[in-house]
Amino acid sequence: MEDDVKVFGLWASPYTQRVIWALKLKGVTYEYIGEDLANKSNLLLQYNPIYKKVPVLVHNGKPVAESMVILQYIDETWPQIPLMPQDAKERSNVRFWSKFIDEAITHLIEFFRYDGEKHEREMKEIWEALRLIEKESGLGKKKFIGGNTIGLADLALGWVAHTLVAMEEVIGVKFITAEEFPHLHSWIGNFLATPAIKDNLPSHELAVEYFKEKRKMCLAIFATQPCHHHH
Numbered sequence: 001m002e003d004d005v006k007v008f009g010l011w012a013s014p015y016t017q018r019v020i021w022a023l024k025l026k027g028v029t030y031e032y033i034g035e036d037l038a039n040k041s042n043l044l045l046q047y048n049p050i051y052k053k054v055p056v057l058v059h060n061g062k063p064v065a066e067s068m069v070i071l072q073y074i075d076e077t078w079p080q081i082p083l084m085p086q087d088a089k090e091r092s093n094v095r096f097w098s099k100f101i102d103e104a105i106t107h108l109i110e111f112f113r114y115d116g117e118k119h120e121r122e123m124k125e126i127w128e129a130l131r132l133i134e135k136e137s138g139l140g141k142k143k144f145i146g147g148n149t150i151g152l153a154d155l156a157l158g159w160v161a162h163t164l165v166a167m168e169e170v171i172g173v174k175f176i177t178a179e180e181f182p183h184l185h186s187w188i189g190n191f192l193a194t195p196a197i198k199d200n201l202p203s204h205e206l207a208v209e210y211f212k213e214k215r216k217m218c219l220a221i222f223a224t225q226p227c228h229h230h231h
Ligand SMILES: N[C@@H](CCC(=O)N[C@@H](CS)C(=O)NCC(=O)O)C(=O)O
Pocket: 010, 013, 014, 015, 037, 052, 053, 054, 055, 065, 066, 067, 068, 230
């Protein structure tokens, strides 16, 4: 049977980007459906009734939701160019860092949505997470968290190479410098040098523009209630 693969996503979303990159790495052909989060399609609501979020992968009519779950599904369904090591201990390491990194990105999103005390608090959390990844994930001894090639944890970390950079520019702060984060800095270089990533990176300028608007909206709403960008 021909594979019918669809991705419901948002181009600027680091969660969506992970999924696109994984499919590109593996050479899987898919159809991309961009969602307007202010006006979600009935299909999206039907495919992800629990969280109603993108990305959703639909494979031969069957939906898979949550980006890290989707990555594992992709790896198991299209085993070429594996995203996980063979060894059980190494696999647990990749899973550990994937989880840590996926938790860290929520701090970036909160940092971006808020101002004042919460903004500062979340910024500290991002610094701390980046420091721990820098020191403890084994980067420096190898090109990628997964080893010599991009793996699950590296795709999870993709936000550091793209979303973070755009948000830095909007807010006027710089997290990753070669001096302070030499390993992460070279990781970004290695990551972006990979064709499947480089050729499927949204434009930095468009991302900055997008996040500028979003930040404005968040700060306008922030005074009264937590910001949900889709309202
Ligand atoms: N944990 C989810 C997060 C996905 C997520 O937060 N998606 C956002 C866009 S970046 C979304 O769809 N938001 C719509 C909403 O919250 O209603 C994942 O890993 O897939």
